[in-house]
Amino acid sequence: MPPLLxxxxxxxxxxxxxxxxxxxxxxxxxxxxxxxxxxxxLDCIAALTPGILTFATAAESEVYLAIDEGxxxxxxxxxxxxxRNAIGGRDLGQLRRAVEEExxxxxxxxxxxxxxxxxxxxxxxxxxxxxxxE
Numbered sequence: 001m002p003p004l005l006x007x008x009x010x011x012x013x014x015x016x017x018x019x020x021x022x023x024x025x026x027x028x029x030x031x032x033x034x035x036x037x038x039x040x041x042l043d044c045i046a047a048l049t050p051g052i053l054t055f056a057t058a059a060e061s062e063v064y065l066a067i068d069e070g071x072x073x074x075x076x077x078x079x080x081x082x083x084r085n086a087i088g089g090r091d092l093g094q095l096r097r098a099v100e101e102e103x104x105x106x107x108x109x110x111x112x113x114x115x116x117x118x119x120x121x122x123x124x125x126x127x128x129x130x131x132x133x134e
Contacts, residue, residue, distance in 0.1 A: 004039040011082045027054040
């Protein structure tokens with residue numbers, strides 16, 4: 001009898017990030033800690049925290065995904081992971097550098113967006129104050 005293997009799909013808000021079949025195991029992180037999924041595990045759902053999601057297939061040893069918070073759903077052989085952002089890699093050192101670069105760019109973008117919003121808010125408040133004085 002052939003071994004029972006899982007199918008993994010990782011979804012981002014704007015695209016399908018990973019589709020893998022023949023997955024032998026998955027390790028994910030929640031607020032309660034790390035947990036592993038094997039093909040015969042009962043169906044489950046878990047809220048994921050930002051961290052490393054690891055999976056292995058018969059063809060590939062271990063693949064690492066740095067993920068943002070999200071949800072993992074296992075139903076039968078299907079495992080669906082839906083997260084805000086993900087970065088993949090085979091070497092944890094390279095993955096760490098990629099995550100640092102990505103988050104630095106996100107922080108710069110967040111700061112510029114916040115500055116624009118602050119200007120819009122102050123302009124709205126100034127105009128509203130002028131309107132009340134008329």
